[in-house]
Amino acid sequence: MISGDSRRTAVAAAVGRAIRAVEAVFDRIYGSPLNPLYQSGVTAVLLLAIMTVTGLYMFLFYSVSQPYSAVLTLDAQWWGGRWIRALHRYSADAALLAVGFHALKMFAGGRSWGPRTLAWVSGMILTGAMLLCGWTGFIMVWDTQAQLMGIELARLLDVLPIFSEPISRTFAGDQPVPSSFFFMNLFLHVALPLGVTFLLWLHTSRMARPIIFPPRRLAIAITALLTLMAMAFPYPQLPEADVFTLPGKVPLDLFYGFWVPFAQRFGPHVHAAFWLIATALLLAVPWILRPRQANRRHPSHVIERICQGCAQCYLDCPYEAIQMVPREVPSEKSALVARVTPELCVSCGICVGSCAPMGVGPPARTGRDELAEARAFAAAHKLDSTTVVLFTCSEGIGADPALGHLDGVMTYPVECAGSLHTSVIELVLRSGAGGVFILTCAARDCAFREGPKWLEQRVFHNREAELKDRVDRRCVRLVMASRGERPAARRQLSDFVREVRGRAGSSLPEDVDLISDCSTAEVDHV
């Protein structure tokens, strides 16, 4: 019998597989650092910024008393207005596309419930605000497409018993469409982006160091490409809306107006029911996808007698789930001690890797537990100076079994490379392995945001909980790669294996107790 959790997971997994397949194609073409699919959220923000700038220009020419003529005036500016308007439209479409992909990715990755509920719900409201803003923008032009959308939206609003006069009457034709109607559209079109800014803040409020814009190269490329397209293919000027003429074939923006044919066919009540059900389902995703309590991963906790108050876990946590608070039991180690807020913790385990004395982490996943597992691994495998231990993220490319089939490579899967304590790397090398190859997800595709970044700094740049200086860095290789970069990762692994075999082995001082070396705490060893 399949449990509710399994069914939900199966749906998300199917979507996830489809997404990963598309991402892999994009990886091969663009490479993971410039893959726009790994930057869908920040790309949407960039496009919103482009819309703001182009919108400000168009605002100068818009007239609520003669909306269509105003747009004609803009389109007559072949040197400016025409392509600026097209850029505004293309950006709006691309932004919705980016937002849709972003939401699907979060859904498939199970990143929509628990501590991420606020981000999901605010993201859905953001999407709603974007749609609303888009609709008001289309209607402002007052062409045949605006007429189609305007009439169906008015019929939809008339289903709600809150208006003293039917909105549809605006388009009946017994009197001209008043300029106050266009003023209201303009007001909403300008005011909604302000609300979007607030929602964006809310959307990212539970993240430490939120990234707002894509990397500069990608941002420039996206802006330049959209501008080129707007110049080469400006949107066609449609005929002016006429409520006494039935609209025939009208080019419809499917991003914002996908619902129009549906609404025309089934009427306003079914249309309203569609939006109601879709909105309720989307907003309920965090509660639908949430696993049963027994299947949820436990949040991290801090062993206060081990905590030295260094605040590194507090600094590294990507979700601001750790605070430094005064100790309840005074200690000579520090006045402050780390404390996890369970409601904010996604159980990523990144704090495990950031805690030198191994005093923090989810239950059974602390640094001490990692060391115990590594000891068991070393005991179970014959490690020698020609062996390379491959640490792989099971969330990413590491799930590929083909990588471990290289001669002399032993795979050691970890949940997230960011949670790998550097002492584990040292222990594996001490156990006789000739090298350690860590294969993480692409930096911008880490399911826990900052895993590869922090690990790289701990291994190569002496970030707190660092890999000790006594470990020969030539024996450690860290590669960030996405699924589409599998062949390149495999090549780098082969090269590393050859390098390791060409060396006589690493020389590490004997008999170092890794736990007491990392900690000044008087604790029981694992």
Added chain:
Amino acid sequence: MFELLIRRAAQVAASAGLLGATALLGQWPSGTEPHHAVLRLAWRLPGERVKLCHELSEEELARVPIHMRRPQECREWTLAYSLSVAVDGREVRTRTLTPPGVHRDRPLFVHEDLALEPGVHEVTVRFAPVAPAIDGALTPAEAEQVAAAVAAARTDAFDGALDFPPARVRMLTYRGAEPTLTVVDSASRAAGS
């Protein structure tokens, strides 16, 4: 070098494909050329009201707290209207329009779109008040008062042959201060405005 060139070409092709798809979905050909015409009925009618009042007797006044005493007690209704539309002698729409609002006292709005075959059609429209359903018995004088109010309320009708060009809307409405239903289309509205 060759691999880099291939990669750049793939990037250009993929970007062009993505942008092209976005542009195409942004102006997807939708809908079909309409082969019908529309008769639109659109107007607004402020509530026609019926008010029944009676003088309160000394005894009735005595039962009411002193600060709430009024010489008259009134009941009020806004009239509903029946709308019937016939085209070429065949009834195509009949409905009763009840005043909207919590107190059922808001103006009536008529907004009906009726699809017709293009060509000339004989159109008959009747728009008449409906006597309100009143709880409790009425005195003969009150019944007479209600009947008089209903009879005095605005009643409209239209009878005439109208030409409906394909894909066009012809509308019956009150135009400006004109007291009867008038035919309006884009040409006549442009001329009138």
